[in-house]
Amino acid sequence: MAGAAANFRYMHTMIRVLDLDKSIAFYTELLGMKLLRRDDYPGGKFTNAFVGYGPEETDTVLELTLNWGREEPYELGTAFGHLALGVRDIYGVCAELEKRGAKIPRPPGPMLHGTTHIAFIEDPDGYKIELIDLDTMG
Incomplete structure (x- = not known):
């Protein structure tokens, strides 16, 4: 598939979080990212917040996903690195x-x-x- 890379752009990495406000504060206040957007999806019972150092149109960003009603922390697993x-x-x-x-x-x-x-x-x-x-x- 010659030239396939020209058809792709790395857009974001998504992680699930337990306390969205606390996570947004960490990434914006401690690491200097900007909150780019925050959207609620009542039908799916989740909220997505996107943070990053530049706009989604040109920069890779981080998607923080809060699944409503979750009370226990997620298991981070052994496949994710950092x-x-x-x-x-x-x-x-x-x-x-x-x-x-x-x-x-x-x-x-x-x-x-x-x-x-x-x-x-x-x-x-x-x-x-x-x-x-x-x-x-x-």
């Missing part, structure tokens, strides 16, 4: 995130088998987000 964000000054970013209440299960530091510095943080539902220091990528 989301990844590039940052400058990973040590300063992590210090600020920690000060603002973010969980940082893997503090910033060099990769075990490389020179790039990384860290992992967790959102309110326990999804892991890798922070990659753009200044040390190599």
